[in-house]
Amino acid sequence: MRPSIKRPAVIIPRPTKASLARQSKIRNSILVSTTNTLKPIQNEQIKSENDLTTIGLNKQQVQQAQTRRASTVSKNNIIFKRRRSLHKLAVIVSGSSIDNEAGDGETLKQVIVASLTENVKKMDLVEQPKTKNYINNDNKENRSSKRPTLTSATRKKPIQIPIQILDNYAAEEFIIEIIEQALTNDDLQLDEDDEPIDPTYAMDYVADIMNLLYALEKKYPLQSTFLTNPxxxxxxxxxxxxxxxMANGSATxxxxxxxxxxxxxxxxxxxxxxxxxxxxxxxxxxxxxxxxxxxxxxxxxxxxxxxxxxxxxxxxxxxxxxxxxxxxxxxxxxxxxxxxxxxxxxxxxxxxxxxxxxxxxxxxxxxxxPTSLQFLRRYSFISSAGDEQHAIGKFLIDMALLDVSCISLAPSLIAASATYIARYILNSDRSSSTFEQYWPIELQNRSPYKTFESISHGIKTLAQFIDKNLTGNNCKECEILIKRYEHEQLSQASLYCVQQRTLIQKLANEDN
Known part of the structure; x- marks a missing residue:
């Protein structure tokens, strides 16, 4: 253990009766004796040196008070103009050297507080422009000529803020078409064997969100012609x-x-x-x-x-x-x-x-x-997709980012085509190959793609690009995605697509 350090004790002397009496006498001497003494001070009838010595002032203090009377106090670009009554209060406080009784001290405090309150209410507020700085000057005429004159109309005039930027970026109205109907109470009811729905799916208003996304993708269309046909x-x-x-004068x-x-x-x-x-x-x-x-x-x-x-x-x-x-x-x-x-x-x-x-x-x-990933999540949820189907869908929409021909396709169409291809290559039963088998009734009712003709263009475009870049003549940019989706956490989606390449070729060569 560390040894304790003994510090010298501090002895505070106790006040004696004589010291207390001396302090009370000093406090009483700070106050003014009677109200009659205040009357000539408030009227500023100080004319001789004898009157100054009566209240405990000298010539130097009076000159300082007169100099302060002509000065102004500036704060936050606003000038507080002092009135004469403020200097009366300064004289009152300065003349506190007269001995007074303790009973009259409380009366003087009330007079000082009342005078201070009255003078604060009478302060004048004068606006000061930012470009000019006013210097204290004893000449009142020069000071008044420099002060800007503000009329009532000028003070009441509101400051106009330019709104050109606001006009340029004004919101435009667009019509939201109801594509996905709102869910009913029967749709929200779950059986005992069903798993509870994640609250992040926002089942109460998911239909409104999807209808908004369908409207937004129409509002911001993209065309690949800016690259192919500039x-x-x-x-x-x-x-x-x-x-x-170049430096030699030839043009590159x-x-x-x-x-x-x-x-x-x-x-x-x-x-x-x-x-x-x-x-x-x-x-x-x-x-x-x-x-x-x-x-x-x-x-x-x-x-x-x-x-x-x-x-x-x-x-x-x-x-x-x-x-x-x-x-x-x-x-x-x-x-x-x-x-x-x-x-x-x-x-x-x-x-x-x-x-x-x-x-x-x-x-x-x-x-x-909106992006195609937002629509893919919705289509996977409606079709009760497993991890493999959703992973293959994500792999396909990532590959679509590299395809220039997919720029013109709507994000919802790319997601729908990826969902259809994933369900097509994962289906083991080829005996009854129908459109409803790969694009169920639930997806038809809750998406704008009701028939095979409405989705066939996206399926063929995406299948052709996947078939071209899976093996052989694949570009270096596609190899990054293929290696990424070979991982087990992503259900080895790229490897499975390579294995089912014949089915993808069938979709790529299928006529509408």
Missing amino acids: PSSSTTSFPLTTMAT RPWKLTTKHRTILVGWIIQLFYARFHLSQDAMHICIGLLDRFLQQCMTSTTLGCGFVTQKNLQLIAVATFLIAAKVEETHHPPVDELVYVTDHTYTSDQVKRMEKKILHELRFELNR
Whole structure:
């Protein structure tokens, strides 16, 4: 144990009767004796040095009081103009050296408090502009000439805030079509053997959510023609590409965005999400959706023009959309400096932030376009899908991100096609192959796809791309997804698709 340290004791002397009496006498001497003494002070009838010595003041104190009378106190851009009655109170407090009795002290306190309250109410508030600073000056004429004159109309005039930005981003009305009917009480009832439904499915208003998603995907359509058939330079005010002049005077070949550039860029984004930062699948689909929307906006807009998307800033656009999607979906987004690092410091953090702001303004801050993953979850729930069916569906919609021909397909159609293909290759009974077997009545009633003709185009487009890139001539970007879905936690979805490649070829070659 540590030895205790003895500190010297502090002895506080007790007050004696003589000291208490002396202190009470000093306190009583601070107060003014009678009310008659206050009368000439309040009227400021101090004319001679004898009167000053009577109340305990000298010439220097009076001059200081007069100087303070001409001064102003400024705080928070507002000038508090002192009145003369405030200086009366200062004289009262300064003349407290006269000996008074204890009984009159309480009366003087009430007079001081009443005088203070009255003078606070009489303060004048004068607005002070930010561009001018008023200096204390004894000349009242100069001070009054510098003070701005405010009329009642000027004071009551409200401050007008420019609302041009608000007008540009005003919300547009759109019609929500009722595609999925609301659930009834009979639909919500469960048998004893059924498992309880996860409350995150929001069964009470899930139909309203899905109808809204169907309306939003129609509001923000995407067309693959901005890559396959870009507009000509004659129809737009901006050229498609700019000719770069080299040092020797010769011009380089013009650059334009192609489908290959988009495939490489999307593959790099998928690698960032799955291999580098290990973020969610929802954020990845949002990111690529924003990328396609912004590229389409650049190719069709008259303000930006096609020349805005160049080989130099293409990766910068991808990094900015990555940052926006991570902010929307993830709890903590990766730091901007780390995104700059993955680009090998090709760009700076300020450039990434400026591009992020540019994308948000061009898309009018409308980031609520649904993804195919949202519809896939709903279709898997309605069809009572197992883990294998849902994993194969996720693998197919991830592969669809790399397919340029799938850009024009609605997210709900991609999810419906992936669900149909997954149920088709998982079905072991080939004797009675009907449309209702792979697309049940529940899916027909709760989706806009009622017949095979309404879904056949999406099935064929997706099956052709999967069949082409499963083995043999698969691109490097597809290998990332194939290796990812070989894991047992994802039910080895890619390996099962390779095994059932003949069935996928059948769907790819099937005529409508």
